[in-house]
Amino acid sequence: MDEILAKAGSQAVTFAIKSGVSLASTYAIKTITGFILKIPRDDAKRIERLKVKLQDRIEIVSYAIDLIRLVAARGNTNLESTLRLTKDLKDEIDQFDDKIKELTERIEGSRSSKAQNESIKAVESYIKDLLDRIEEITPFINLSLTTSGANLSTNLANNVSPGLLLSASNYIIKNNEQFKGEDKQVGPSFEITYFSVFYHLPSEKNQSIRVTWKEDIKRGFAKVIRKKSPEHEFEYKLRIEQTFDDERYHNTEDGEEVEKIIEFDICQIVKLFFSVSGKLLKLEERDTPVLVLKTDKNIHGKKDHDNASMENIEWFALGQYDSIDDSSDDEEDKEDSSSVTSSVSQYEDATDLVKAEKEKLSGSISLLEYIIRLVSLQYNDETSILDVKDERLSVYLHDENPNAIRSTERDINTLDKDLGKVTITES
Numbered sequence: 001m002d003e004i005l006a007k008a009g010s011q012a013v014t015f016a017i018k019s020g021v022s023l024a025s026t027y028a029i030k031t032i033t034g035f036i037l038k039i040p041r042d043d044a045k046r047i048e049r050l051k052v053k054l055q056d057r058i059e060i061v062s063y064a065i066d067l068i069r070l071v072a073a074r075g076n077t078n079l080e081s082t083l084r085l086t087k088d089l090k091d092e093i094d095q096f097d098d099k100i101k102e103l104t105e106r107i108e109g110s111r112s113s114k115a116q117n118e119s120i121k122a123v124e125s126y127i128k129d130l131l132d133r134i135e136e137i138t139p140f141i142n143l144s145l146t147t148s149g150a151n152l153s154t155n156l157a158n159n160v161s162p163g164l165l166l167s168a169s170n171y172i173i174k175n176n177e178q179f180k181g182e183d184k185q186v187g188p189s190f191e192i193t194y195f196s197v198f199y200h201l202p203s204e205k206n207q208s209i210r211v212t213w214k215e216d217i218k219r220g221f222a223k224v225i226r227k228k229s230p231e232h233e234f235e236y237k238l239r240i241e242q243t244f245d246d247e248r249y250h251n252t253e254d255g256e257e258v259e260k261i262i263e264f265d266i267c268q269i270v271k272l273f274f275s276v277s278g279k280l281l282k283l284e285e286r287d288t289p290v291l292v293l294k295t296d297k298n299i300h301g302k303k304d305h306d307n308a309s310m311e312n313i314e315w316f317a318l319g320q321y322d323s324i325d326d327s328s329d330d331e332e333d334k335e336d337s338s339s340v341t342s343s344v345s346q347y348e349d350a351t352d353l354v355k356a357e358k359e360k361l362s363g364s365i366s367l368l369e370y371i372i373r374l375v376s377l378q379y380n381d382e383t384s385i386l387d388v389k390d391e392r393l394s395v396y397l398h399d400e401n402p403n404a405i406r407s408t409e410r411d412i413n414t415l416d417k418d419l420g421k422v423t424i425t426e427s
Helices: 002-007 020-036 041-073 077-109 113-148 162-178 329-344 350-360 365-381 390-397 412-417
Strands: 011-014 184-200 210-226 236-242 261-265 269-275 290-296 313-320 424-426
Touching: 002 269, 020 041, 020 077, 020 113, 041 077, 041 113, 041 390, 077 113, 162 184, 162 365, 184 236, 184 365, 210 365, 236 365, 269 365, 290 365, 313 365, 365 390
Parallel strands: 210 424
Antiparallel strands: 011 269, 184 210, 184 313, 210 236, 236 261, 269 290, 290 313
16 A cells, blocks of 8 residues: 555655654663762762763764664665664663662662662763763764765755644644643644545456545544643544534434544554545545545554554545535525624624634645644654754655655646556545
8 A cells, every 4th residue: 555655646754653762861861860869979979970971972872863763764774784773772771771770779778888889889880881882883873874875954845835834833832832631632623534445355357456445434524632641741643523414315313323433543643645636546536635644553652663563554544525516505605604794793803703713624634734743743752843853853744755746736637647557446
């Protein structure tokens, strides 16, 4: 499916693993600080100097390591050997943190000055060893980044819309300010059509796998919601609510057909594809934008996606909802106009009503894409997007698919002809 969507010219983004090295190192530094408070002043000064030196080194190298892991997650095989080195360093930092805790507990539980002195010397030795390890690995990291051809520029990609980026950022920052520990929606609701996907195994006559997109929800509302979480400061879910007000017949008698609600954590999104036209994916010949999401239901927020799998991969697409033209539209418009006019009286100015309605509902699939990208970044880095470094932001906004459409002015029909070999069929 990844290859099919790449051929279709979709803009692809792989959502990165968490910033595990820098998070682990933060815990290690905090543990050393607690240790210093429990030892004699002269020893504390010596350990403090080593701690500051270690903190500086870790801040430099961990950021480079996180960038390597981000680039490698997007398919750069040149960085695989470096990844093994960085994993070893991360393991050493984790073990270092555990060892410091053990030594701290030993000091608290012992009144012997000899045992305390041994613990202090052990801590000092561990810090020096970790410093030596970091200095040893740094040249290899620099060499790996230089020779890998990885693009770590902080410049925004050509396909990034500054307007949409600012709008998405504004919604997220506003949500950060207003979040009080209870579930709260980020930005507006998005009026969408929901498609699911399934595969047809190759037959004897046709050896290619056919992919069928099926419209599950004609009209629904997609919402990004920040969740209350005891484990993470920033955690989000995507909620899709079906509405039967979709110009279709629904058998609702005796509860035979009920409106669907689909919900999953944002951290379960492992890849995102955006196409300016659903026609490229042959989604009912749509010429409006489509957002395709690859999700792994086996991910439950653990670091590094350790429990990621191949068995629980699910695909679905969100298209812009298009209402069906009807001869009764004129009468309905008149009724709607009358309703809006009466509602305006509740506002001091008509612009207040327009502003309020825009904040509640949006049809922009592109805006939804940017919100998902940025909240994923906040979740993975466990920090506000205002505090994220430019390099990290650039990676999350970078289009990794060389076949992606970079301009809506390109001829959709011409591109569609290039997909003759891709056997995607409509339901």
